[in-house]
Amino acid sequence: MKETVTVTCGGRALSLETGHLAKQASGAIVARYGETVVLVTAVAAKKPREGVDFFPLSCDYQEMTYAAGKIPGGFFKREGRPGEREVLTSRLIDRPLRPLFPDGFRNDVQIIATVLSADGENDSDVLAITAASAALTISDIPFGGPIAGVRVGRINGEFVANPPIPRLAESDIELVIAASRDAVVMVEGGAACVPEDVLLDAIMFGHTHVQELIDAQLELRARVGREKTQVIPPVIDADIVKAVRQQAEQPLKEAFALEGKQNRNNAASAVRNAVKEALAPQFEGREGQISAVLETIESGIIRGKIIREGRRLDGRGPADIRPIACEVAVLPRTHGSGLFTRGETQALVSTTLGTSEDEQRVDSLIGESKKQFMLHYNFPPFCVGEARPLRGTSRRETGHGALAGRAIARVLPVYDDFPYTIRVVSEILESNGSSSMASVCGSTLSLMDAGVPIKAPVAGIAMGLIQEGESFIVLSDILGDEDHVGDMDFKVAGTRDGVTAIQMDIKISGLSRQILSRALEQARQGRLHILDIMQKAIAAPRAQISERAPRIETIQINPEKISAIIGPGGKNIKNIVATSGAKVDVDDTGKVKVASPDKASIDKAIAMIKALVEEAEVGKVYIGKVRRITDFGAFVEILPGMDGLVHISQLANERVASVRDVLSEGQEVLVKVLEIDASGKIRLSRKAVLDEDIEKYRK
Numbered sequence: 001m002k003e004t005v006t007v008t009c010g011g012r013a014l015s016l017e018t019g020h021l022a023k024q025a026s027g028a029i030v031a032r033y034g035e036t037v038v039l040v041t042a043v044a045a046k047k048p049r050e051g052v053d054f055f056p057l058s059c060d061y062q063e064m065t066y067a068a069g070k071i072p073g074g075f076f077k078r079e080g081r082p083g084e085r086e087v088l089t090s091r092l093i094d095r096p097l098r099p100l101f102p103d104g105f106r107n108d109v110q111i112i113a114t115v116l117s118a119d120g121e122n123d124s125d126v127l128a129i130t131a132a133s134a135a136l137t138i139s140d141i142p143f144g145g146p147i148a149g150v151r152v153g154r155i156n157g158e159f160v161a162n163p164p165i166p167r168l169a170e171s172d173i174e175l176v177i178a179a180s181r182d183a184v185v186m187v188e189g190g191a192a193c194v195p196e197d198v199l200l201d202a203i204m205f206g207h208t209h210v211q212e213l214i215d216a217q218l219e220l221r222a223r224v225g226r227e228k229t230q231v232i233p234p235v236i237d238a239d240i241v242k243a244v245r246q247q248a249e250q251p252l253k254e255a256f257a258l259e260g261k262q263n264r265n266n267a268a269s270a271v272r273n274a275v276k277e278a279l280a281p282q283f284e285g286r287e288g289q290i291s292a293v294l295e296t297i298e299s300g301i302i303r304g305k306i307i308r309e310g311r312r313l314d315g316r317g318p319a320d321i322r323p324i325a326c327e328v329a330v331l332p333r334t335h336g337s338g339l340f341t342r343g344e345t346q347a348l349v350s351t352t353l354g355t356s357e358d359e360q361r362v363d364s365l366i367g368e369s370k371k372q373f374m375l376h377y378n379f380p381p382f383c384v385g386e387a388r389p390l391r392g393t394s395r396r397e398t399g400h401g402a403l404a405g406r407a408i409a410r411v412l413p414v415y416d417d418f419p420y421t422i423r424v425v426s427e428i429l430e431s432n433g434s435s436s437m438a439s440v441c442g443s444t445l446s447l448m449d450a451g452v453p454i455k456a457p458v459a460g461i462a463m464g465l466i467q468e469g470e471s472f473i474v475l476s477d478i479l480g481d482e483d484h485v486g487d488m489d490f491k492v493a494g495t496r497d498g499v500t501a502i503q504m505d506i507k508i509s510g511l512s513r514q515i516l517s518r519a520l521e522q523a524r525q526g527r528l529h530i531l532d533i534m535q536k537a538i539a540a541p542r543a544q545i546s547e548r549a550p551r552i553e554t555i556q557i558n559p560e561k562i563s564a565i566i567g568p569g570g571k572n573i574k575n576i577v578a579t580s581g582a583k584v585d586v587d588d589t590g591k592v593k594v595a596s597p598d599k600a601s602i603d604k605a606i607a608m609i610k611a612l613v614e615e616a617e618v619g620k621v622y623i624g625k626v627r628r629i630t631d632f633g634a635f636v637e638i639l640p641g642m643d644g645l646v647h648i649s650q651l652a653n654e655r656v657a658s659v660r661d662v663l664s665e666g667q668e669v670l671v672k673v674l675e676i677d678a679s680g681k682i683r684l685s686r687k688a689v690l691d692e693d694i695e696k697y698r699k
Contacts, residue, residue: 010162027139031131035119040131048106096178148213177206183510193498326537336450340442344432349442375405407493407501434462451545460493580605644682
């Protein structure tokens with residue numbers, strides 16, 4: 001039987017419905033917001049997956065083009081592999097849900113969110129987060145929710161919940177927040193250099209606005225919720241715990257006291273292998289329990305040292321940042337490059353400047369758009385000392401690139417002032433924590449080296465958390481191991497004036513305002529420290545772009561003359577490009593961009609364009625070419641594609657019996673414009689300039 005709960009969010013009705021569609025799923029929710037409709041299903045396998053020591057959760061978000069009344073492009077005319085937005089939204093669903101499943105639950109769980117209708121006003125991504133939680137909440141799948149998602153904007157100084165898509169351009173904040181009843185569990189978004197206290201207020205505003213969505217899920221569960229599957233927490237044999245601790249605890253403490261990630265990892269790996277080999281005969285078939293105890297011991301050593309001594313694996317205090325080195329112009333043939341090294345994390349970042357031909361065309365449910373800025377992040381296996389196949393861009397790489405791109409986008413120049421397509425690529429050469437934030441710093445160095453006039457330098461830092469009961473310690477610039485055993489991964493990027501991007505994931509039930517406030521302030525202090533070091537390498541964008549980058553000059557023409565530049569079948573513009581060697585782009589407003597690394601090529605192309613669109617002027621003298629002769633006169637082309645009539649009476653001072661006595665087709669002739677009538681017809685005279693020297697008018 002269909003059940004529906006409706007609440008108000010952002011001033012509009014949002015409904016959660018179940019019992020009508022996809023009834024064989026463990027839980028299924030149809031979420032409606034305006035005319036945007038998302039179906040989210042949750043299904044769990046009946047039995048645990050054998051031989052795994054992790055929770056096998058998969059979340060997939062898919063946008064069906066029929067949702068917007070469109071047919072897919074391409075040969076097959078059906079949806080293909082997920083686009084960037086679908087990948088990023090899949091991550092938005094996964095990240096807040098994953099920590100809320102019970103320890104020891106090893107059944108495969110699959111969540112699929114399908115956009116069935118898109119109205120272009122109400123975004124489907126936050127709707128999918130809430131619907132995914134609702135599907136799990138009413139199902140028999142063990143789940144520690146509910147949670148809900150909301151987008152927070154700030155328009156004209158006022159916070160807005162789920163602002164309509166067209167109004168996001170007016171907002172200086174865009175955050176996606178997922179929260180439980182008591183705390184925030186995930187944050188993702190960006191801002192226009194907004195101060196930390198304002199950002200914190202925005203997060204808390206979002207937390208307030210998810211409460212009704214949580215109430216709706218609880219009401220739906222009260223009506224149709226199924227009894228939850230019981231998960232028996234894994235019990236480890238006390239003899240195994242004792243044996244592993246006796247053999248591993250002290251050697252692991254010594255291993256984690258070593259300097260250098262590889263040294264620590266190699267030593268710890270040797271201890272693990274030795275313990276497993278020594279205890280395997282005694283505890284045959286229970287190798288998984290041995291591994292679990294080892295992991296618990298390692299986590300306890302790392303966390304305990306921080307809590308008891310205030311010292312971290314590499315000897316730093318909680319707020320200390322690793323040594324930083326910054327270099328620019330490290331690659332000789334790129335338009336700009338920067339190398340950012342922080343401890344054992346290193347990002348080599350390059351900038352390439354292109355023209356409008358290099359823009360990325362994006363076809364989404366809300367229509368086609370163009371991207372003039374792209375930031376791509378690559379994480380090859382060698383950066384963590386691994387050997388594995390390269391198999392395309394992972395979801396993690398897509399997410400990290402999007403985060404770094406969001407951090408940088410807010411400081412880029414306006415496209416009309418700097419009409420370049422910009423591509424930034426971050427190659428992670430070494431990683432031990434916070435490679436996405438290293439990419440932000442490296443991107444700033446690279447862009448300034450390329451001469452891109454960014455509004456302000458941007459730096460990023462990753463914050464961690466160790467919480468025991470009511471006590472907590474916030475860590476600046478976390479290591480990979482601290483991320484692994486810690487309770488929070490909180491990335492903050494921004495300028496000296498405020499935050500441009502933020503991403504937060506946690507492994508505990510939620511974060512309080514107090515912890516968020518401490519983390520944001522500590523991140524601000526760290527960011528200022530990093531910016532000081534970066535600006536010693538390069539203090540401001542270079543005055544000129546690279547000599548290898550295309551120069552772009554823009555001229556404005558009468559939009560009615562666009563066809564003259566293009567020509568029949570593109571003939572004219574192809575000739576300009578072939579003759580000058582420059583790239584030419586014309587938009588519908590009559591703005592013409594001419595690009596080439598060679599200024600002479602640009603000048604030649606502009607001269608050809610001006611010749612094509614030049615308007616005839618009364619009283620002006622032109623060198624024309626006779627195109628056609630009639631009994632009453634000759635038609636002379638004075639500008640490309642523009643003819644005027646020299647009447648037989650205007651050919652000479654004396655009477656002319658036949659036009660052909662004076663002129664022939666193809667002949668160059670000097671003429672003067674006498675009149676241009678209302679219909680655009682041009683009347684010319686040859687006799688008015690008979691005494692003029694034609695060479696005087698050659699350009």
